[in-house]
Structures are given as C-alpha cells and as structure tokens.
Amino acid sequence: MKSQENIKYPLILDGGMSNVLESLGCNLDHPLWSAYLIVEDPDMIVKAHLAYLNAGAKCITTSSYQATLEGFERIGLTRTESKAMMLRSVELALKARNIFLDGSSxxxxxxxxxxxxxxxxxxADGSEYKGRYDVTDEKLKEFHTEKMRILEETAVDFMAFETIPSLREVKILNQIIADCKKPCWISFSCSNEHSLNDGNSIIDAVKSISSNKKLFALGINCTAPRYISDIIKNILPFIQDKKLIIYPNSGEIYLPETKSWKGISDPVTFQKMASEWLSSGVDIIGGCCxxxxxHISRLNFLTS
Structure with a gap:
C-alpha cells in the first residue's frame, strides 16, 4: 500500500466502468450489473481498467461497486465463493496495473x-438515486462493515465509499470508517447543488463526517456536472483538512425501468467544466457513469 501523503495532486481517477464494458460488447442487464463480469468474464474487467490507465488515470477503482456477498449468493455462489469474487475484483485491478506498468517506459x-x-x-432498483431504504440502521451498518472488512485486507491503497445518497447512511458510515485500516474517501450523490439524493443538506452531510481522521478526502460523485461548481462553493468551507474529490456522471439521466440512459455526453464540455473545478480547489478528479x-484523457491536458 502506498501512502496518500506522497500523492501528487491533482490526482486523476478513472471514469465509469459500465460504459466501457458496454463498448466492449458486454451485456450488463443483470442484477449484479458490471460485477457480474467478475464471475463470468473477468478479462473484460481488466480491459476496462486498462482503457483508463492508457487514458492517463493515476488511480483506478475496483469493480466491486455492486459486488456483495448477498448478491453473489443470490446467483448461486456459496459464501466462500462469494468472498472469493469480492477479492477477485481487487486481483483484476492489480492485474491491469501490472500489465500497464510492464508496458510503460x-x-x-x-x-x-x-x-x-x-x-x-x-x-439494483435505482434506490441509490433516492437514498431511501426500507432497512434498519443495524442492517445498514452490518452490510457496509462486512464488505469493508473483506476489502481492507487486500492490496488496495484506499477505500472508496461512493455514491452515498442519504444523510442517514453517511452517519452510519462515519462510525464504520473510523475503524477502517486503510485511508478512506467518501463521496456523496446529489440531486442538486444543495441536497443529497434523499433531500438532506449536502453541507450537513459534509459537517457530519469531515472530522473523521480516517478520511483523507471527501466530495461528490455520480452527480450531474451542472451542479458541481455550486456544490464546490457550498462545501469547500466545511471539508477541514481533507482533499476535495469530484467525479461526476455525464449529466445523462438513468432510466431504471429500461436500464438505459437518456442524453448526450460531450468530452470537450467536460474538459471545460473540469478546468473550472480544478481552479476552484479540487484535488482529485475523474468521472462516474x-x-x-x-473524457479522462482530456484531464491530462489540465493537470500536466
């Protein structure tokens, strides 16, 4: 594990996993979404990681976003096999990194x-875009703790708690992150420049967790780009000594009923907006859905 103290900022992240997999011909119409390929076609995950590394990403995120023990068990895997798939998500990222570094001068x-x-x-029903779950706090804490315990024992450098849509979930994660063995970041998903997806204040969310010593960065992901500049202005005074991380989606609208996207994504516009965000104090930048x-390759023009 590398120390976050040695990171050269701005740090460029990768982008969305699913869109690259779909461009490679993968069918993601499955309850596990892209995590299904960890089981069925892991080489495609490696190819997706490599696409971002070749585009200039300096940090790649494992394909474990939708990977859970319960999810794998639902498709017939045993508990042991399910844990192995969770660990495989890290192994695939490591494989991609090794291939990339071996080919680099x-x-x-x-x-x-x-x-x-x-x-x-x-x-897998679009609930992360609403942030309202019919589940107890105890279940939420158990869910996140179990996944964190498995992944924190691997060779990853950071734990990325991402697309968090509700103040309730933020407060529960604050307890969990305090006991994590690895440096963490948390990024919230917002419905506008003021609110998380559940309607609560983004400022309240930042205030509730910004003093956590295990967090080295916090910010926003899977949020429409048009809101990002105002969100940065709203939360920057409250992030304390943390790095500010931003990786929005393309601004297109996801339709859970058809599992499709509506809208147009433009890399040139993304580059212009990213330039403004970096000027506003963003330390870590990339993309989501x-x-x-x-898009990621254009960030290199801004950070080189």
Whole structure:
C-alpha cells in the first residue's frame, strides 16, 4: 500500500466502468450489473481498467461497486465463493496495473481504490438515486462493515465509499470508517447543488463526517456536472483538512425501468467544466457513469 501523503495532486481517477464494458460488447442487464463480469468474464474487467490507465488515470477503482456477498449468493455462489469474487475484483485491478506498468517506459505510480457502493446499489432498483431504504440502521451498518472488512485486507491503497445518497447512511458510515485500516474517501450523490439524493443538506452531510481522521478526502460523485461548481462553493468551507474529490456522471439521466440512459455526453464540455473545478480547489478528479476514457484523457491536458 502506498501512502496518500506522497500523492501528487491533482490526482486523476478513472471514469465509469459500465460504459466501457458496454463498448466492449458486454451485456450488463443483470442484477449484479458490471460485477457480474467478475464471475463470468473477468478479462473484460481488466480491459476496462486498462482503457483508463492508457487514458492517463493515476488511480483506478475496483469493480466491486455492486459486488456483495448477498448478491453473489443470490446467483448461486456459496459464501466462500462469494468472498472469493469480492477479492477477485481487487486481483483484476492489480492485474491491469501490472500489465500497464510492464508496458510503460516511465516510472509511474498507480493507486488502487476499493469501491464500496451504497446499500441501494445492492438492491439494483435505482434506490441509490433516492437514498431511501426500507432497512434498519443495524442492517445498514452490518452490510457496509462486512464488505469493508473483506476489502481492507487486500492490496488496495484506499477505500472508496461512493455514491452515498442519504444523510442517514453517511452517519452510519462515519462510525464504520473510523475503524477502517486503510485511508478512506467518501463521496456523496446529489440531486442538486444543495441536497443529497434523499433531500438532506449536502453541507450537513459534509459537517457530519469531515472530522473523521480516517478520511483523507471527501466530495461528490455520480452527480450531474451542472451542479458541481455550486456544490464546490457550498462545501469547500466545511471539508477541514481533507482533499476535495469530484467525479461526476455525464449529466445523462438513468432510466431504471429500461436500464438505459437518456442524453448526450460531450468530452470537450467536460474538459471545460473540469478546468473550472480544478481552479476552484479540487484535488482529485475523474468521472462516474457515462464518463469514459476520452473524457479522462482530456484531464491530462489540465493537470500536466
């Protein structure tokens, strides 16, 4: 594991996993979404990681966003096999990093972040876009703790708690992150410049967790780009000594009923907006849903 103290900022993240997999011909119409390929076609995961590394990403996120023990068990895997699939998500990222570094003539540092999505991702019904779950606090804490315990024992550098849509889930994660063995970041998903997806204040969410010593970064992901500049202005005074992380989606609208996207993604516009965000104080930058390698490659023009 590399120390986050040695990171050269701004740090460029990768983009969305699912859009690259779909471009490679993968069918993601499955309750486990892209995590299904950890089981069925792991080489495609490696190819997706490599697409971002070749585009200039310095930190790639594991394919474990929607990977859970319960989810794998639902498709017939045993508990032991399910845990092995969770660990495989890290192995695939490591494999991609090794392939990339072996083919590079330069001495590069590539970081790995273990993706831990919200409880709503496990439900696979679009709940992460609402942040309202019919589940107890105890169940939420058990869900996240179990996944964290498995992934924190791997060779990842960071734990990425991402697309968190509700203040309730943030407060529960604050307890869990305090006991994590690895440096963590948390990123919230917002419905506008003021609110998390559940309607609570983004400022309240930041205030509730910004003093956590295990967090080295916090910010926003899977949020429409048009809201990002105002969100940065709203939360920057409250992030204390943390790094500010931003990786929005493309601004397209996801339709859970058809599992499709509505709208257009433009890398040139993304680059212009990213330039503004970096000028506003963003330390870690990348993309989420529908942000691809072409978008990430343009970030290198801004950070070189």
């Amino acid at each position: 330069q001495n590069k540092t590539i970081y790995l972040a273990a993706s831990i999505g919200p409880y709503g991702a496990f439900l 529908r942000i691809g390698p072409e």
